[in-house]
Amino acid sequence: MRAQPKASHFINGRYVEDTAGAAIDCVYAASGEVIARLHEATDAIVEEALAAAKAAQPAWAALSGTERGRVLRRAADMIRAENRSLSELETMDTGKPLQETLVADATSGADALEYFGGLAGSLTGEHIPLPGGDWAYTIREALGVCVGIGAWNYPTQIACWKASPALACGNSMVFKPSETTPLSALRIAEILSEAGLPDGVFNVVQGRGAVGASLITDARVAKVSLTGSVPTGRKVYAAAAEGMRHVTMELGGKSPMVIFADADLDKAVSGAILGNFYSSGQVCSNGTRVYVERSVREAFVARLVERLKAGVVMGDPLDEAVTFGPMVSEAQMEIVLGYISQGIAEGAVVAHGGKRADRDGFFVEPTVFTGVTDDMTIAREEIFGPVLSVLDFDTEEEAIARSNDTVFGLAAGVFTQDFARAHRVVKAFEAGTCYINHYNAAPVEMPFGGSKLSGVGRENSKGAIENYSEMKAVYVGMGDVEAPF
Numbered sequence: 001m002r003a004q005p006k007a008s009h010f011i012n013g014r015y016v017e018d019t020a021g022a023a024i025d026c027v028y029a030a031s032g033e034v035i036a037r038l039h040e041a042t043d044a045i046v047e048e049a050l051a052a053a054k055a056a057q058p059a060w061a062a063l064s065g066t067e068r069g070r071v072l073r074r075a076a077d078m079i080r081a082e083n084r085s086l087s088e089l090e091t092m093d094t095g096k097p098l099q100e101t102l103v104a105d106a107t108s109g110a111d112a113l114e115y116f117g118g119l120a121g122s123l124t125g126e127h128i129p130l131p132g133g134d135w136a137y138t139i140r141e142a143l144g145v146c147v148g149i150g151a152w153n154y155p156t157q158i159a160c161w162k163a164s165p166a167l168a169c170g171n172s173m174v175f176k177p178s179e180t181t182p183l184s185a186l187r188i189a190e191i192l193s194e195a196g197l198p199d200g201v202f203n204v205v206q207g208r209g210a211v212g213a214s215l216i217t218d219a220r221v222a223k224v225s226l227t228g229s230v231p232t233g234r235k236v237y238a239a240a241a242e243g244m245r246h247v248t249m250e251l252g253g254k255s256p257m258v259i260f261a262d263a264d265l266d267k268a269v270s271g272a273i274l275g276n277f278y279s280s281g282q283v284c285s286n287g288t289r290v291y292v293e294r295s296v297r298e299a300f301v302a303r304l305v306e307r308l309k310a311g312v313v314m315g316d317p318l319d320e321a322v323t324f325g326p327m328v329s330e331a332q333m334e335i336v337l338g339y340i341s342q343g344i345a346e347g348a349v350v351a352h353g354g355k356r357a358d359r360d361g362f363f364v365e366p367t368v369f370t371g372v373t374d375d376m377t378i379a380r381e382e383i384f385g386p387v388l389s390v391l392d393f394d395t396e397e398e399a400i401a402r403s404n405d406t407v408f409g410l411a412a413g414v415f416t417q418d419f420a421r422a423h424r425v426v427k428a429f430e431a432g433t434c435y436i437n438h439y440n441a442a443p444v445e446m447p448f449g450g451s452k453l454s455g456v457g458r459e460n461s462k463g464a465i466e467n468y469s470e471m472k473a474v475y476v477g478m479g480d481v482e483a484p485f
């Protein structure tokens with residue numbers, strides 16, 4: 001199997017290569033096979049990308065929002081038309097089942113392009129009447145050159161979620177995908193170009209952390225948007241602060257899901273599956289701490305395990321019948337297996353799964369732990385794999401307090417038929433993205449992002465516009481100017 005792109009980088013409307021950069025091997029996670037070899041951006045490539053983005057931005061910003069939006073919406077249509085091949089590429093890049101990528105990756109990217117393309121024409125400032133006939137107005141302006149840095153779990157989606165609001169507002173972007181999944185952002189850049197995006201407005205450069213770091217501190221960069229882990233977020237935020245750059249930080253989590261005894265148990269089990277095993281658990285907002293009211297805990301675990309036994313089909317993720325893929329990489333598999341061992345060592349009980357699957361590739365069995373306590377490592381740290389911890393609780397107050405007892409604040413969910421309680425619990429959650437009787441849906445119309453250590457700013461929704469533009473305020477004096485002397 002080969003998925004070799006035309007070159008490693010896409011700059012100024014064309015593919016660019018510089019083989020002097022260190023090699024990045026792209027590995028198909030279901031077999032361990034190398035399917036493409038790319039090269040990290042050298043200093044010359046980084047310079048070329050930033051110079052292109054800087055040069056292209058003013059003319060792009062000078063177009064009307066409607067004109068910019070038209071390009072984004074055209075790209076959205078092209079992505080939808082090409083959904084199958086983009087989904088296959090995403091599956092090869094990440095190892096996620098084609099069954100998932102067909103509905104959740106390029107389509108989500110297209111949604112973002114369409115949504116922000118639609119908004120672009122309506123971005124305006126405001127008129128502010130003042131006493132004495134004076135007035136003020138605001139001009140919504142682009143920030144300039146934005147840098148986007150992606151994680152490996154949703155490479156297409158992340159590229160589009162960052163590019164769409166940035167470009168809608170008139171910014172240009174240099175995007176660095178994760179070195180683990182370098183392929184799909186290149187194709188997105190190519191499609192944007194084919195849709196009519198002026199050269200240099202969206203550029204992709206490859207590389208590991210050092211390339212990301214060199215992008216952030218360049219004087220031409222006005223904003224950095226990162227999707228990644230908390231430790232990386234700390235470094236990127238600090239580096240961006242040196243130049244007073246704007247940031248959006250979409251970081252990790254250890255989110256709670258609270259299931260009350262009155263919940264529709266089948267819906268709650270579905271929520272727990274969506275919030276733990278989709279993308280083999282490699283989802284930042286996953287609700288991995290599943291608090292179940294004591295009286296229904298056994299029934300919940302029994303149904304969950306039954307559904308996993310019946311529904312999990314492991315195999316080649318390119319086979320559409322497969323529902324459960326491998327970890328993205330051998331390294332990630334080892335991390336997840338390490339957490340499982342630690343859970344067992346600290347006294348948690350494996351109710352399902354618990355080991356590497358007996359097949360080629362980096363597969364870890366979907367794993368359910370019971371007997372988990374709040375102080376265990378598996379209940380405190382982000383695992384980023386298919387490991388669900390069941391914890392039991394007795395009262396609403398206790399469930400809320402324990403849910404919030406974490407440094408993270410990305411997402412949280414509640415399952416109950418008592419809607420007054422649902423809204424009360426959600427109000428008390430310390431999390432940016434909450435769910436009632438659902439989990440992990442991320443429509444573009446809804447803000448997405450975290451509080452506490454899980455992030456700064458929001459992606460998607462009209463709110464993202466605030467994160468990719470700034471207001472220039474203009475005071476207009478209509479009468480005398482009174483001065484003290």
Ligand SMILES: NC(=O)C1=CN([C@@H]2O[C@H](COP(=O)(O)OP(=O)(O)OC[C@H]3O[C@@H](n4cnc5c(N)ncnc54)[C@H](O)[C@@H]3O)[C@@H](O)[C@H]2O)C=CC1
Pocket residue numbers: 149150151152153154176177178179207208209210211212213214216227228229230231232233235236249250251252253283284285382384410449450454455
């Ligand atoms: N909140 C959200 O929306 C999401 C958060 N994530 C989080 O991402 C993490 C998993 O993704 P990984 O790729 O392993 O994260 P990571 O933090 O290792 O890497 C993220 C990106 O940052 C780059 N990077 C690393 N060091 C850097 C530095 N010093 N300066 C600039 N860039 C640097 C990497 O090359 C990569 O492109 C998890 O913690 C997960 O929760 C993942 C998806 C969505």
